[in-house]
Amino acid sequence: MAKVLYITANPKPEEQSYSLTVGRAFLDAYRQENPNDEIIELDLYKIEIPFIDTDVFSGWGKLQQGKAFDELSANEKAKVSAINQLTDQFVAADKYVFVTPMWNFSVPPKMKAYIDTICIAGKTFKYTENGPVGLLTNKKAVHIQARGGVYSEGPAKEVEFGDRYIRAVLGFLGITDIQSVIAEGMAQMPQEAENIKNRAIERAKEVAKYFARS
Numbered sequence: 001m002a003k004v005l006y007i008t009a010n011p012k013p014e015e016q017s018y019s020l021t022v023g024r025a026f027l028d029a030y031r032q033e034n035p036n037d038e039i040i041e042l043d044l045y046k047i048e049i050p051f052i053d054t055d056v057f058s059g060w061g062k063l064q065q066g067k068a069f070d071e072l073s074a075n076e077k078a079k080v081s082a083i084n085q086l087t088d089q090f091v092a093a094d095k096y097v098f099v100t101p102m103w104n105f106s107v108p109p110k111m112k113a114y115i116d117t118i119c120i121a122g123k124t125f126k127y128t129e130n131g132p133v134g135l136l137t138n139k140k141a142v143h144i145q146a147r148g149g150v151y152s153e154g155p156a157k158e159v160e161f162g163d164r165y166i167r168a169v170l171g172f173l174g175i176t177d178i179q180s181v182i183a184e185g186m187a188q189m190p191q192e193a194e195n196i197k198n199r200a201i202e203r204a205k206e207v208a209k210y211f212a213r214s
Helices: 018-033 054-064 074-092 109-118 155-159 163-172 190-212
Strands: 003-008 038-043 095-101 125-128 131-134 140-147 177-184
Touching (some): 003 074, 018 095, 018 140, 140 190, 177 190
């Protein structure tokens, strides 16, 4: 039985979001293939995600100096603990599904903050004399993204930093089996929006079958 972490970053209701609608279709198809797998849904807009700020750096610094956790301030304890919990949850999963809209060429800020909590040296990657090495090998990931414009071709391709960012981070952590499901052009071609969404849903179902394989 695999543990799947389904991570969404969109404050809209599911029925009003292309990315979340496609993501739900993916998840439903996956459940049909692997009904016994454990799926943890993590809505980043419904949880507190600490920013890497002064408290976090201060807390980490004290721990590195050998101080006990109880010696940290209340804010340091809360933020360091939250980051540890999110990192440990991520490490414990076998498969990952990221669901995001494209905002200003990239991912929503909540997703960026979340990624900052899982890129932790010693847990998800390590430094070596030959550079950083990812520690999360033999895992799979899918990124489902909705884009109002078309960014897969032409000049706009150069400013697509959402899917490329997710894939780069996952590769850095050692995850190389990564699939992307993209719905794009709904705002640019509103008359085709429904067809674009449906094609993305069909693609998501196909990827879910592959993703379900151990």
